[in-house]
Structures are given as structure tokens and as C-alpha cells.
Amino acid sequence: MSAHECDGAHQRVGSAHPASFYHQPPLPASASPASRRASRLDEAAGGREWAAAGLRAAPASRVQAPLVEGCVGWLECRVLSEPDVQRKYDLFIAEVVAAWVEDSVWKDGGWDFSAGDEYRPIHHLAGGVFFATGERMQAHKPEGTKK
Incomplete structure (x- = not known):
């Protein structure tokens, strides 16, 4: 919101x-x-x-x-x-x-919700369906791509 x-x-x-x-x-x-x-x-x-x-x-x-x-x-x-x-x-x-x-969820220049479930935001998908933010993952770039 x-x-x-x-x-x-x-x-x-x-x-x-x-x-x-x-x-x-x-x-x-x-x-x-x-x-x-x-x-x-x-x-x-x-x-x-x-x-x-x-x-x-x-x-x-x-x-x-x-x-x-x-x-x-x-x-x-x-x-x-x-x-x-x-x-x-x-x-x-x-x-x-x-x-x-909140400092507790912002680490190393990005979101980190490992501090506990009470800090995980919820998101509305559609039709009354929600989900909580999960584990942080880093996508790997294919070799030869620019930063």
C-alpha cells in the first residue's frame, strides 16, 4: 500500500x-x-x-x-x-x-527478511489470494554477460 x-x-x-x-x-x-x-x-x-x-x-x-x-x-x-x-x-x-x-530488513544494499516472519511483507495476487515474501535468492548471470 x-x-x-x-x-x-x-x-x-x-x-x-x-x-x-x-x-x-x-x-x-x-x-x-x-x-x-x-x-x-x-x-x-x-x-x-x-x-x-x-x-x-x-x-x-x-x-x-x-x-x-x-x-x-x-x-x-x-x-x-x-x-x-x-x-x-x-x-x-x-x-x-x-x-x-526498517534497518532490520535492509542489509548489504537489499531486502533481507531472515530476521523473522513478523518482518515478511504479504502481497496480494488476485481474488483474495495472498503470499508472504520468502527466501532471498540470487540469480546467476550466464558467462560473457556484462554487469
Whole structure:
């Protein structure tokens, strides 16, 4: 889940297909069903929806939308105005304006969830199916390829 601002509205995005659009500057993209866009953080934070899910809000540093306490990483994003892309593809492109990660899960420049199951994030696949992040593996590059 990410918290972001779009046209002054505070929104949460629980997207099925987040992706990195560019690395410099960091621009994540997220496909979000139209029915989910109507769910606003400013209405839900501190409301029944968050309480029922056991979520607690924490203040963000660069955007007004709150962060979710207890996560292993946070991104604060500002949605870039791309009305044609948003309308045609239900795709939102955002600029990361602040980011943090828990020290216990960030080692040697990458994610490491060996500290315990309580640090393993869950991911939504589809239709109410989730999975927890598993063991870290390194892919081997074939000989003769560049770094």
C-alpha cells in the first residue's frame, strides 16, 4: 500500500500491479481499478475501515496522506498529472518524494527478511489470494554477460 496525493486528495493505493516506471528520478507506476480510487485516506484513516483491518496511521513528512504504522518500508509519492494515461489505462505515475526502510530488513544494499516472519511483507495476487515474501535468492548471470 502506498500513500499519495493527487489533486489535493489523499489516497491509498492497494494496487495489484505496482512497478518502477523510471529509476532516475524514481517514478513508480500503479494500475488501480476505478472502484478502488474512490477510497480516500482522509476519510478512512482513523475510521472504521482502518480499525477493522488493525491499521494505525502515522504522519508523513512530505505529503498529507498518512503512512501505515508497522510496515517494513514506506514511500511518500506525488502523483504526476497524466490525464490521458490515467483515463485510458487506469495507470498512475508518481514521483517518490520520501522513502524509508526498517534497518532490520535492509542489509548489504537489499531486502533481507531472515530476521523473522513478523518482518515478511504479504502481497496480494488476485481474488483474495495472498503470499508472504520468502527466501532471498540470487540469480546467476550466464558467462560473457556484462554487469
